[in-house]
Ligand code: C2O
């Protein structure tokens with residue numbers, strides 16, 4: 187543990203400018219696997235494995251009733267209060283007042299509209315993470331849904347196209363079956379808004395996936411993992427720079443990101459779930475701001491493998507047995523675990539190995555009953571055609587994106603969209619610049635293939651809207667396990683170099699790419715690109 191910590195610091199040390207600023211997030215002691223500072227809860231932490239795992243309600247999809255026979259879901263973003271910690275009450279902002287929001291099930295190539303009504307007191311934006319969505323419905327950060335009686339926030343650069351109180355997001359869903367998610371994407375305030383609860387699962391289904399025979403129904407479990415910290419009264423703690431939201435960002439100590447000390451799965455702290463002695467499909471989403479996890483499954487005397495069947499953008503070509511899975515913020519991993527053969531009463535724990543003292547066991551499964559199991563994990567999952575490796579000879583442009591902290595050195599830098607410098611004198615940048623809604627970092631041409639190279643100073647999960655990527659190299663070698671399949675979010679550790687190929691597909695227009703450490707995103711680590 188200690189050696190690898192020094193290793194991380196060593197990598198920072200060679201970064202020159204980075205070394206000088208490293209104290210910002212190291213002061214409070216980042217765990218090895220994440221960049222950020224721990225925010226301690228006040229009051230007693232909940233006991234582990236007492237609260238039952240909630241299964242998010244499924245959104246009501248009205249089939250074929252929207253204009254032109256489109257499917258339609260209605261959501262209300264609103265404040266509500268519920269019991270997250272036993273005996274205490276927490277105010278959240280949630281879709282339909284729940285955290286996570288209702289799980290939306292869409293069907294491949296069947297257009298679905300989400301009609302969002304904003305009953306919060308602040309502007310919100312909805313983004314379907316992993317969706318291949320036309321720009322007008324992609325949740326550009328200044329395309330606000332304004333609350334009743336609230337006018338447009340002042341931002342630098344061109345304004346978005348805001349609507350008052352409601353907005354219809356049109357998702358064509360011309361994409362593979364996959365575990366996506368939807369969350370708030372408001373300019374400068376995505377981190378606190380998601381932290382308060384504005385996130386939910388979105389599963390795209392299709393016939394091929396359904397025909398495989400993977401565990402289904404109650405044995406297909408969405409697991410939304412998110413770390414949070416709580417005050418003594420039960421309310422969520424967040425170290426915003428300005429409590430009144432007059433400006434974005436967090437206090438300097440949390441510049442690296444906010445790490446909570448309570449891990450919620452589907453909104454419940456360190457829950458427990460009764461299972462049949464059978465196979466389960468776990469759709470794991472890391473919805474945390476700054477925390478990465480390396481998950482292992484152990485219990486009943488030994489480690490148990492995961493069989494990974496999918497990643498961000500759907501099924502892998504074939505199942506892969508893995509001892510552990512790493513999920514960075516925004517990433518998804520679709521795994522099958524087998525409780526068959528275990529005796530009734532056996533306990534199996536999903537555990538994090540990156541921060542064992544704070545996070546440790548996240549979720550415990552208790553085998554409650556013997557049961558028939560007709561599920562299977564076939565040797566071939568996705569068709570070879572859908573997984574075809576992009577031919578590097580098709581590449582027409584190569585671009586590099588460097589994600590790093592930068593001192594406020596003038597040139598319009600060091601400022602967020604709200605035009606304020608951060609008191610730390612630093613902001614997070616891509617290729618040295620902070621986010622400006624007018625400028626494009628790239629203008630890739632629809633239908634072409636590009637090679638993108640990402641590099642980092644500290645941990646930065648790089649997320650690209652609208653496009654799917656194939657990781658072709660990491661640090662000069664082969665991709666890692668977590669790079670498999672079609673990706674929309676790439677996990678980069680300090681000093682890493684990742685190369686991806688992407689076919690520019692979908693729709694012309696302006697999109698964003700950003701770090702999915704949500705504190706970094708709010709503190710300007712985002713760029714525009716326009717598909718032309
Ligand atoms: Cu998950 Cu641009 O977001």
Ligand code: CU
Nearest residue numbers: 314315316651
């Ligand atoms: Cu996204």
Ligand code: CU
Nearest residue numbers: 646701703706
């Ligand atoms: Cu980052």
